[in-house]
Amino acid sequence: MNTADKIPVSVLNRLPDYLHFVKYMSKAEYVSSAAVAKALNLGEVQVRKDLQMVSGAGKPKVGYVRTELVSHLEAALDIHTPVSAVLVGVGHLGKALLYHDGFAEFGINIVGAVDIEDKPLHGGRKVIPPSALNEFCHDNNVTIGIITVPESQAQIVADELVAAGVKAIWNFAPTVLKVPDDITVKNANLARELAVLAVTGVRG
Amino acid sequence: MNTADKIPVSVLNRLPDYLHFVKYMSKAEYVSSAAVAKALNLGEVQVRKDLQMVSGAGKPKVGYVRTELVSHLEAALDIHTPVSAVLVGVGHLGKALLYHDGFAEFGINIVGAVDIEDKPLHGGRKVIPPSALNEFCHDNNVTIGIITVPESQAQIVADELVAAGVKAIWNFAPTVLKVPDDITVKNANLARELAVLAVTGVRG
Numbered sequence: 565m566n567t568a569d570k571i572p573v574s575v576l577n578r579l580p581d582y583l584h585f586v587k588y589m590s591k592a593e594y595v596s597s598a599a600v601a602k603a604l605n606l607g608e609v610q611v612r613k614d615l616q617m618v619s620g621a622g623k624p625k626v627g628y629v630r631t632e633l634v635s636h637l638e639a640a641l642d643i644h645t646p647v648s649a650v651l652v653g654v655g656h657l658g659k660a661l662l663y664h665d666g667f668a669e670f671g672i673n674i675v676g677a678v679d680i681e682d683k684p685l686h687g688g689r690k691v692i693p694p695s696a697l698n699e700f701c702h703d704n705n706v707t708i709g710i711i712t713v714p715e716s717q718a719q720i721v722a723d724e725l726v727a728a729g730v731k732a733i734w735n736f737a738p739t740v741l742k743v744p745d746d747i748t749v750k751n752a753n754l755a756r757e758l759a760v761l762a763v764t765g766v767r768g
Numbered sequence: 769m770n771t772a773d774k775i776p777v778s779v780l781n782r783l784p785d786y787l788h789f790v791k792y793m794s795k796a797e798y799v800s801s802a803a804v805a806k807a808l809n810l811g812e813v814q815v816r817k818d819l820q821m822v823s824g825a826g827k828p829k830v831g832y833v834r835t836e837l838v839s840h841l842e843a844a845l846d847i848h849t850p851v852s853a854v855l856v857g858v859g860h861l862g863k864a865l866l867y868h869d870g871f872a873e874f875g876i877n878i879v880g881a882v883d884i885e886d887k888p889l890h891g892g893r894k895v896i897p898p899s900a901l902n903e904f905c906h907d908n909n910v911t912i913g914i915i916t917v918p919e920s921q922a923q924i925v926a927d928e929l930v931a932a933g934v935k936a937i938w939n940f941a942p943t944v945l946k947v948p949d950d951i952t953v954k955n956a957n958l959a960r961e962l963a964v965l966a967v968t969g970v971r972g
Contacts, residue, residue, distance in 0.1 A: 573968060581944075641967050642972075664958060757956060
């Protein structure tokens with residue numbers, strides 16, 4: 565089951581938090597939208613609407629059978645369809661993502677790391693040279709590319725990833741990539757995130 | 769000048785991108801909202817409204833004097849008020865943020881890194897033990913805390929940061945922090961970002 569087409573992105577953005585809470589943090593048999601809202605510090609009306617979209621109305625008074633809600637959230641995020649990603653640029657940020665242990669929770673695996681230099685990696689993994697990117701992506705059914713190279717290299721890498729068949733790009737370089745319309749790009753610009761936090765939380 | 773109070777967060781979120789483009793990428797004397805929209809792959813109407821809020825209407829046909837627009841965007845983000853941050857948890861992600869070179873562009877400096885273990889850092893910086901966090905924050909006028917410890921430690925660290933006087937927290941742990949109402953928290957959950965990209969760009 566894949567309900568992503570029917571669920572707006574604004575709602576999808578909240579589902580991983582709901583799933584993490586009902587799967588790992590709660591041990592109850594039933595979980596209500598009020599309990600989820602309280603735990604995640606969100607509005608109860610919003611949570612109720614979101615969960616209704618994913619899992620129907622729940623039972624009066626008690627809410628959802630927790631294990632069923634877990635299944636429905638997992639289905640909405642389609643986490644049981646394995647997704648393979650390749651990371652390009654093994655600097656500090658690239659290594660931090662390679663060693664991050666949170667992606668497996670959502671069925672995503674960074675199966676390879678590309679760099680112009682061979683660098684030591686934990687767990688016996690090897691750095692792939694850029695010349696082998698295309699073949700690696702096709703051999704390993706890679707559908708996501710993660711760009712952690714400097715700004716000046718990001719567009720070149722994006723072009724190579726698109727040529728290698730990826731469908732989505734997670735871009736950490738502070739640049740706007742030009743890609744074909746059928747490629748989904750998500751920019752993760754750490755400096756700009758922090759700049760907005762500074763002006764809303766400290767400077768403002 | 770600080771206009772953050774008047775500018776909605778949805779607009780503030782786009783200002784760092786505008787600033788990066790008009791300050792570093794464009795060399796023209798005048799820059800129009802159409803040019804900014806094209807470069808950043810955004811809608812022209814939205815960019816026009818955003819820039820009008822920050823820098824008035826611009827000149828007919830030519831748009832904004834680029835250097836003036838830079839000044840107005842810098843003022844809206846208040847980047848000339850220096851902000852000091854402390855990072856807690858010197859793992860791979862912590863190091864990646866410590867060595868990230870993009871924060872200075874927005875007047876933000878990570879002045880210290882805290883960990884239970886002393887670890888080697890580039891540039892002669894030293895890891896601060898947790899027992900010295902409070903004094904360090906007060907001595908260095910630290911107003912932002914960055915949490916890169918494991919989930920199980922995040923709330924304890926948040927409490928210590930609040931006690932040490934920070935006003936804003938950038939939380940990379942996959943947990944919802946309980947903090948007083950006057951503390952701004954921004955969650956940066958990498959796994960959930962990638963999970964949403966996977967479902968919208970690959971699985972959907």
